[in-house]
Amino acid sequence: MNLKDCAACTAAMAMFQIVSHNWSLLPSLQLPLPKLLILQSLCVKASTPPSSWYTDPSFLQLELQHVFFRGWQTVGFTEHVENPCDFFSGRLGNVEYLVCRDAKGDLHAFHNACRHRAALLVSGKGSKSCFSCPYHGWTYGLNGSLLNANRMAGIQNFNKDDFGLVPINIATWGPFVLINLDKDIPFHQKSTAEKVEYEWLGDGSEIMSTNLNYLSVKHVRRREYVIDCNWKVYCDNFLDGGYHVPYAHKGFSSSLNMNTYTTEVYEKIIVQRCESASTNDNRLGSDAFYAFVYPNFMVSRYGPWMETNLVLPMTSSKCQVIFDYFLDETLMDDKVFIEKSLEESHAIQVEDVEISERVQRGLESPGYCSGRYVPSVEMAVHHFHCLLHQSINQNLY
Numbered sequence: 583m584n585l586k587d588c589a590a591c592t593a594a595m596a597m598f599q600i601v602s603h604n605w606s607l608l609p610s611l612q613l614p615l616p617k618l619l620i621l622q623s624l625c626v627k628a629s630t631p632p633s634s635w636y637t638d639p640s641f642l643q644l645e646l647q648h649v650f651f652r653g654w655q656t657v658g659f660t661e662h663v664e665n666p667c668d669f670f671s672g673r674l675g676n677v678e679y680l681v682c683r684d685a686k687g688d689l690h691a692f693h694n695a696c697r698h699r700a701a702l703l704v705s706g707k708g709s710k711s712c713f714s715c716p717y718h719g720w721t722y723g724l725n726g727s728l729l730n731a732n733r734m735a736g737i738q739n740f741n742k743d744d745f746g747l748v749p750i751n752i753a754t755w756g757p758f759v760l761i762n763l764d765k766d767i768p769f770h771q772k773s774t775a776e777k778v779e780y781e782w783l784g785d786g787s788e789i790m791s792t793n794l795n796y797l798s799v800k801h802v803r804r805r806e807y808v809i810d811c812n813w814k815v816y817c818d819n820f821l822d823g824g825y826h827v828p829y830a831h832k833g834f835s836s837s838l839n840m841n842t843y844t845t846e847v848y849e850k851i852i853v854q855r856c857e858s859a860s861t862n863d864n865r866l867g868s869d870a871f872y873a874f875v876y877p878n879f880m881v882s883r884y885g886p887w888m889e890t891n892l893v894l895p896m897t898s899s900k901c902q903v904i905f906d907y908f909l910d911e912t913l914m915d916d917k918v919f920i921e922k923s924l925e926e927s928h929a930i931q932v933e934d935v936e937i938s939e940r941v942q943r944g945l946e947s948p949g950y951c952s953g954r955y956v957p958s959v960e961m962a963v964h965h966f967h968c969l970l971h972q973s974i975n976q977n978l979y
C-alpha cells in the first residue's frame with residue numbers, strides 16, 4: 583500500500599492544520615515559558631506535515647512566493663560592504679541580487695540583471711567603482727543609475743534614467759545585511775530600524791542583542807555545502823532540541839552536558855542553549871547559544887566563535903547551506919586553533935549532511951507520509967512548521 587494515499591495521512595494534514603490554526607488564534611504572550619507550555623500542549627496532538635511539503639516542487643514555489651519573497655531575509659554581513667565600492671552578490675530562489683556601498687557611503691541592493699539583455703552584472707564579492715556589464719559594456723553607478731550605454735545612435739524613446747538597476751529594499755541589524763523582496767512594499771518606503779527589527783525578529787530582538795556579543799568578532803571563513811535534502815529538513819534538524827545529538831553526533835555529544843539543553847520559543851526566533859561538559863573546551867567555551875531566525879537563518883555563539891548558517895532552497899530536494907565563521911578579534915592570528923576548530927565543526931556538519939540526506943530519501947519513499955512530534959524536545963520544530971503554515975495560509979486566502 584502507498585502510505586501517502588492512506589486515510590490516516592490525509593487526516594494528518596487536517597490535524598496539522600487544526601493544531602496550527604488554534605496556535606495562530608492564541609493571544610500573543612511576552613514570556614517564553616507560557617508560550618512553550620502552550621506549544622507543548624499543541625504539539626502533543628499534532629502530526630508533522632505531510633511529506634509532500636518536502637518533496638513537491640509546487641510547494642517550494644509557494645514557499646518562495648509567500649515566505650522568502652515576503653519579509654526581511656538575511657543575505658550577508660556589513661563587514662563585507664564596510665567600505666565605499668564594496669559589493670557582494672547572491673541568489674535567493676530565482677532572484678539574483680547584489681548589495682553594494684556607494685562612494686557616499688550609502689548601502690544599496692539591486693537586482694543583479696543588466697537592463698539591456700539581462701546578463702548578471704557581477705558575481706562573488708569585491709570592490710568596484712562601477713558595474714560594467716560583461717556582455718555589451720553598459721555601465722552602472724553604485725547608486726544603480728545607468729551611466730553609459732554604447733552605440734545607441736538612432737534609438738528612439740529611450741531615456742537613460744529609466745534604465746537604472748532595479749532597486750531592492752535593504753536594511754541592517756547588527757552585523758547582518760537584510761533584503762526584502764516583497765513586491766507589495768514600495769521601494770522608497772524607508773523602514774525605521776525599530777520597524778525592521780520588529781519585522782525580522784518579532785519579540786526576540788533583545789535576546790539576540792544580549793547574547794550575540796557580535797562587536798568583538800570578525801569574519802574568518804566561509805564554507806558552503808550543497809545537500810540533497812529539502813531546505814526544511816536541515817532546519818528541522820537544527821531545531822529538534824538536541825534530540826539527534828547523542829545518536830547522530832556520538833563524538834560531539836560528549837562535549838555537551840545534554841541535561842542542560844533548553845529550548846525557548848519566541849514569535850520569530852527560537853533559542854536553544856546547552857552547557858559544555860568540560861570547563862577546558864577552548865572551542866565551545868562554557869556554553870552554547872543557538873538561535874534560529876525564521877525562516878532559514880541560524881546564529882550560534884559559543885566560546886570565542888560566532889557561526890551563522892544560511893539555508894537556501896535550490897530545488898524541493900536540494901539546498902545550499904552557507905556557513906560563516908566569526909572569531910574573537912584577539913584570536914585572529916592563532917592559525918592552529920582556527921584550523922582545529924573549523925575541522926571539528928566540519929566533522930559535525932558532515933554528520934548533519936548525512937542524516938539530512940537519509941531523511942530526504944525516507945520522505946520520498948512511499949512508505950512514509952507523516953510522523954509525530956516528541957513534545958518534550960520538538961516543540962521548536964512544531965513552531966517552525968506552524969510559522970510556515972501561517973505564512974503560506976495567510977497569504978493564500
Ligand code: FES
Pocket residue numbers: 696697698699700701715716717718719720
Ligand atoms: S546584457 Fe548587459 S550590456 Fe548587454
Ligand SMILES: [Fe+2]
Pocket residue numbers: 819826827830831934
Ligand atoms: Fe546536528
